Amino acid sequence: MKLLIVEDEKGLRENIIQFLHKEQYIVEAAPDFRSAIEKISLYDYDCILLDVGLPDGNGLNVLRALKSKQKSDNVIIISAKDSLDDKLEGLELGADDYLTKPFHLAELNARIKAVIRRKALGGGHIVRLNNMELNFDSRTVNVAGAEIHLNRKEFDILAFFVVNKNRLIYKSALAEHVWGDHMDNADNFDFIYSQIKNLRKKLKDHGANLEIQAIYGVGYKLSV
Amino acid sequence: MKLLNHTLLYLSASLIFILSIWAVVFYFSMMDEVYDSIDDGLENYKMLIIKKASRDSTLLSKDSFDESNYAIRPIDREWALRATEQFRDTSMYMEYEEDYEVVRMLTTYFSTPAEQYYELRIITSMVEGEDLVGDLLHALLWLYVAVIASAFIINNWVLRKIWRPFYELQHELRGFKLGEDKSFKPPQTKVTEFRDMNDTVAALLKANIAVFQQQKQFIENASHELQTPLAIAINKLELLLEQFQGADGQMQLLANAIQYLERMTRLNKSLLLLSKIENKQFSKEEKVDFNQRLRQQIADFDELLQYKAITVEIVEKARFTRVFNADLADVLITNLLKNAIVHNHSGGAVHIVIKDNGFEIANTGLKQPLDPGKMFARFYRAADNASSTGLGLAVVKAIAQLYQAELDYHYEAGIHYFNFQLPT
Numbered sequence: 001m002k003l004l005i006v007e008d009e010k011g012l013r014e015n016i017i018q019f020l021h022k023e024q025y026i027v028e029a030a031p032d033f034r035s036a037i038e039k040i041s042l043y044d045y046d047c048i049l050l051d052v053g054l055p056d057g058n059g060l061n062v063l064r065a066l067k068s069k070q071k072s073d074n075v076i077i078i079s080a081k082d083s084l085d086d087k088l089e090g091l092e093l094g095a096d097d098y099l100t101k102p103f104h105l106a107e108l109n110a111r112i113k114a115v116i117r118r119k120a121l122g123g124g125h126i127v128r129l130n131n132m133e134l135n136f137d138s139r140t141v142n143v144a145g146a147e148i149h150l151n152r153k154e155f156d157i158l159a160f161f162v163v164n165k166n167r168l169i170y171k172s173a174l175a176e177h178v179w180g181d182h183m184d185n186a187d188n189f190d191f192i193y194s195q196i197k198n199l200r201k202k203l204k205d206h207g208a209n210l211e212i213q214a215i216y217g218v219g220y221k222l223s224v
Numbered sequence: 225m226k227l228l229n230h231t232l233l234y235l236s237a238s239l240i241f242i243l244s245i246w247a248v249v250f251y252f253s254m255m256d257e258v259y260d261s262i263d264d265g266l267e268n269y270k271m272l273i274i275k276k277a278s279r280d281s282t283l284l285s286k287d288s289f290d291e292s293n294y295a296i297r298p299i300d301r302e303w304a305l306r307a308t309e310q311f312r313d314t315s316m317y318m319e320y321e322e323d324y325e326v327v328r329m330l331t332t333y334f335s336t337p338a339e340q341y342y343e344l345r346i347i348t349s350m351v352e353g354e355d356l357v358g359d360l361l362h363a364l365l366w367l368y369v370a371v372i373a374s375a376f377i378i379n380n381w382v383l384r385k386i387w388r389p390f391y392e393l394q395h396e397l398r399g400f401k402l403g404e405d406k407s408f409k410p411p412q413t414k415v416t417e418f419r420d421m422n423d424t425v426a427a428l429l430k431a432n433i434a435v436f437q438q439q440k441q442f443i444e445n446a447s448h449e450l451q452t453p454l455a456i457a458i459n460k461l462e463l464l465l466e467q468f469q470g471a472d473g474q475m476q477l478l479a480n481a482i483q484y485l486e487r488m489t490r491l492n493k494s495l496l497l498l499s500k501i502e503n504k505q506f507s508k509e510e511k512v513d514f515n516q517r518l519r520q521q522i523a524d525f526d527e528l529l530q531y532k533a534i535t536v537e538i539v540e541k542a543r544f545t546r547v548f549n550a551d552l553a554d555v556l557i558t559n560l561l562k563n564a565i566v567h568n569h570s571g572g573a574v575h576i577v578i579k580d581n582g583f584e585i586a587n588t589g590l591k592q593p594l595d596p597g598k599m600f601a602r603f604y605r606a607a608d609n610a611s612s613t614g615l616g617l618a619v620v621k622a623i624a625q626l627y628q629a630e631l632d633y634h635y636e637a638g639i640h641y642f643n644f645q646l647p648t
Contacts, residue, residue, distance in 0.1 A: 011456035018463055080451040102455030102489055105462050153527055168466045170479065172486055181558055182524050191531040216472060218465065218479040 001116065002026045002043070006036040006062060007051040007078065012101075016049065019105040020112075022167070033057030037065055040073070047074040047112050050095070052086060060086075063093040074115040078103075104173030106164045113163045127162050129224050130209040134162050143206040153178055154199050161212060161222035170219045196220060228383050236372050247364050251357065258351050259328075263311050266330040269294070269346050274334050277342075284342060289316075294346045304333045304341035313350060326350045389413035393422060400429070402436050403502060440499055447496040454492065458485050487613065494615035498602070501552070501622040512548040514557070515540055515578055521557050522576075525565060533571045542580035546646060548627070556623045559616040560585050560642055566612075567640075575639075582629070582645030593635030600631070620644075 003025045007013045010031070017027050028045075030036040033054045040048070040062065048066075052059040059077070066073060076097045077090040087098045096115040099108065117124050117136060125137040133142045139155050141148045150158065156178045161169065175183045175192055183192075193214070200212050213221045225233075273294055277283040287297045309332040315324040327347045335341050392411035400408055408429050410422035461482045468475055500506065522529075522536050529536060564574045564587035572588035598604045600621040603614040624631040624644060632643040 009452050009456065012452065012459065015456060015459040015463060019459070080448055080455075101451045102458050105459050170462055170465065170482060172483070173462075179524070179528075181555075182521070182562065183528070191528055194531055195527060215475060217476040218472075 001046045003028070003112070004036070004039055004043075004045045004048045004073075005029045006033075006048065006054070006059060008032060008054050009051075015105065016108065019109070023109065033059070033062065036062050040066055040071065041069065044071065045073045046116055047076065049108075049112075050075055050077050052077055052079040052081065052090070060090060060093060063090065063095060067094055072119075074119060076108075076111055076115060104170060104176065106160070106167065106169050106173045107177055109167075110160055110163045110177065129162060129165060132203075132208045132210055134159060143203070143208040146206060148202055148206050148208075150199070150202065153195065154202070157195065157199055158203075161220070165222050165224050168215065168219055168221050174220065227387070228379055231379060231383075232372070232376055235375055239368060239371060243364055243368055247360060251360060255351070255353070255356075259311075262328050262348055262350065263330070266311065266328065266346050266348055269348075270330060270332055270344060273344060273346065277334075278336065281336075284336070284340075289345075289347065293348060294344065296342050296344050299333070299341050299343045301339075301341050304335070304343070307331075307333055307343075309333070314347075316347065326352055386415070389415060389418040389422070393418070393425065397425070402432060403440075440503060443495060444499045444503070447492045447499070450492050451489070454485055454489050458482055458489070461485070491613045491615065494613050494619060497555070497619055498615065498622055501619070501626055504626070506549040506552050506626075509547050509549050511545055512550055512553045514544040514546070514553065514583060517553060517557055518561075518576060518578065518583065521554070521561055525561060528565060529574075532565065532568065534565060534568050534574060535572075536574045536576065538576045538578070540578045542578065544578050544580055544583060552623050552626070556620055556644070559620050560644070563587075563616055563620075563642070564589075564640075579645075581648050582643065584641060584643045586639050586641045588638060589640055591638055594633065594640065596633050599633060 001024070003020060005013055005016050005027060007016070007029070008031055013029050013031065017029060020027050025046075028039065028043075030039050033056045036050075036054075036059075048062075050059045050062055059079075063075060063077075066075065075095045076099055077087075077095045078099050078101060079086055079090075080101045090098055096118070097111050099111060114136075125135060127134045127136070131144045135141075136159065139152075141150055141155065141158060157174065160174060160177050171189050171192060175189070196212060196214070203210055203212075211223050213223055215221065273283070273296075277296070284296055284298070286292070287295055289295050309330070311328065311330050313326055314329050316327045317323070318325045328350045330344075330346045332344050332346075333341065334344060389411045396409065396411065408426060410426050411418075413419055413422065461478055465475060465478050465482070468478065518538065522538065525536075561574075564585050567589045568574065568587050569589060574588075575586040577584045577586075595604075600617050602618045604617075605612050605614040621631055623629075628647055630643070630645045630647075632641075632645075634641050634643075
C-alpha cells in the first residue's frame with residue numbers, strides 16, 4: 001500500500017509518517033502544493049492525506065487535478081477548519097472522507113483502512129484475526145464459525161480495535177470514534193470501561209482467541 | 225424634565241423679573257408725565273384767575289370751591305410773603321363719586337395793586353394711583369400669561385421641528401446593537417451642530433464596529449491557529465505513549481497530559497463554534513424534524529443512560545418541525561441533553577416534552593437552583609468538573625439568540641427545567 005501525505009506542518013507530517021510506518025505502508029510526503037501536484041502526476045497512491053490549507057495553494061485544487069487526470073486515488077481531506085462548506089466541496093470534488101484537526105492517530109488509521117477497504121475488490125471487507133472473522137459490510141462477527149450478536153456500539157468498538165490491532169488505543173480516541181460528540185467527558189471513561197467489559201465477556205463466552213488489554217487510566221490494546 | 229420645559233422654566237422665571245422691573249419703571253415715568261401736564265394746567269389756570277381777578281374784584285371774595293375749581297381767601301402780608309407756591313395731592317369729597325377722591329391742588333399767593341394779599345387754591349382731578357396700579361398689575365398678569373403661553377406653543381412647535389434630527393438620532397442609536405448586521409444611518413439634517421454630532425457618532429460607531437469585528441476575527445483566528453499545534457502535541461504524546469514500556473504511573477502522567485490538551489481542543493472548538501454562530505456562518509437551512517432528532521440523540525446516549533441508570537421519558541405533544549440549520553439543531557439538542565445527563569445523579573430522570581414550537585428538558589440533579597444570571601455565560605461552571613469547558617450552555621444560548629428563540633431556566637422541587645421555544 002502506498003500513501004501520500006500532503007501537509008505543510010512538519011510536526012504533523014512526521015507524526016503521521018511515524019505512526020503509519022508500523023502499518024507496513026509505503027509513505028511519501030509532500031510539504032506543499034507544487035510538490036503534491038508533481039507527485040500525483042508521476043505516481044498512483046492507494047490513499048492521499050490532503051491538507052486543505054497549503055501555503056502555496058488550496059489543497060482542494062489537488063483534488064481537481066486528480067479528477068482532471070482521471071485518477072481514482074482515495075483522498076482523505078485533513079483540515080483545521082471544521083467547516084461544513086469545505087467538507088461538502090471536498091466530498092463533491094471526489095474526496096472519500098474528511099477529518100478535522102486535531103484528530104487521534106488511531107482514528108486516522110481507521111479512516112485510511114476504511115477508504116482502502118471500500119475500493120478493494122473481493123474479500124477486502126473481511127478481516128480475520130485468529131479464530132475471529134469480522135465483516136465490515138454486513139457488520140457481523142463470527143468466532144469459530146458461530147456468529148456473536150453484538151449491538152451497534154459493540155461492533156464499532158470491536159472494529160476500531162481490529163483496525164488498530166496491536167496498538168495502544170487512547171481512551172478518548174475510542175470514545176470519540178464510537179460516540180462522537182456525545183461523549184467528551186472524562187467522567188464517562190468508567191462508562192467506556194463497562195462497555196468494554198461487556199464486549200470482552202461476549203468474546204470470551206464464544207471462545208474468541210483475542211485479548212482486549214486495559215491499561216489503567218490510559219486506554220486499551222487488542223493483542224493478537 | 226424635557227428640554228422644552230427646561231427652557232420654559234428659565235424663560236418664565238426671568239420674565240417675571242423683567243416684567244416687574246419694567247412695570248415699576250413704567251408706572252413712575254407715566255405718573256411723572258401725568259403730574260407734569262396736570263401741574264402745567266394748574267399753572268395756566270392760576271394766571272387766568274389772577275388776570276380775571278384784577279378786572280373783577282368779586283372773584284376775590286370766592287372763598288369756597290363749590291361748583292368751580294378754585295377758592296380765594298385774603299391772608300396777612302407776613303404770611304403771604306413767607307409762604308411759597310406748592311403743588312400737593314389732597315383729597316376732596318366728590319358729589320359724583322360720593323366719596324373722597326384724590327385731587328391735585330395748587331396753593332399759591334398773589335397781591336392786588338391795593339397791597340391786599342390773597343391765597344389762591346386751585347384743584348383739578350387726579351389719576352387714581354391705586355386704581356392705576358391695580359389696572360397695571362392686571363394688564364401685566366395677562367401679558368405674562370400670554371407671553372408664556374405663546375412661548376410654550378412656539379417653543380413646542382419650533383423645538384420639535386429643530387430637534388427632530390436629534391430625536392431621530394436617538395431612535396437610531398437605541399435600535400443599534402454591536403454585532404448586528406444593521407448598519408447605522410444618521411438622520412439627514414442641515415443644522416451644523418447636528419451634522420457634527422451625527423458625524424461624530426457615526427465615526428465612533430464605525431471605530432467600535434471595526435474593533436468588535438477585529439476581536440471576533442481574532443478569536444476565530446486564534447482558535448484556528450491553535451488547532452494545528454494542539455493536534456501535533458496530542459499526536460506526539462500518543463506516539464510516545466505507544467512506544468512507552470515504562471511503569472503504569474508514567475503512562476498515566478502522559479495520558480493525563482493528553483487529557484488536558486484535549487480539553488483545550490474542546491475549548492477551542494467551542495469558541496470557534498460560538499464565533500461562527502455569532503458571525504452567522506451557519507447559513508444553510510433546511511426543514512428540521514426536532515422530534516426525530518431528539519429521539520435519535522436519546523438513542524445515541526442510550527449506553528450512557530443505562531450506565532448511569534437514568535430514565536428518559538419523552539412526551540411528544542406535537543410535531544416540532546422548523547426551517548433550521550441541521551448542524552446547529554444537533555448541537556443544540558446534544559448540549560442540552562448532555563447537560564441533563566452529566567449534571568444528573570445515578571438513578572435520576574430526564575423528562576422531555578415536545579410542543580409545536582419548542583421543547584422542554586427537565587432533569588433531576590443538584591438540589592439547588594443554578595444561577596440563572598450566570599449559567600448561560602461563557603466559562604461558567606456550576607460544579608468543579610475538570611473536563612467541562614463551561615461553554616455548552618453558552619453555545620445553546622447563542623443558537624437561541626440566532627433564531628430569536630426563548631431559552632428559559634427554572635427550578636422547582638429538585639427538578640431543573642430548560643425550555644427552548646421558537647417564536648410562533
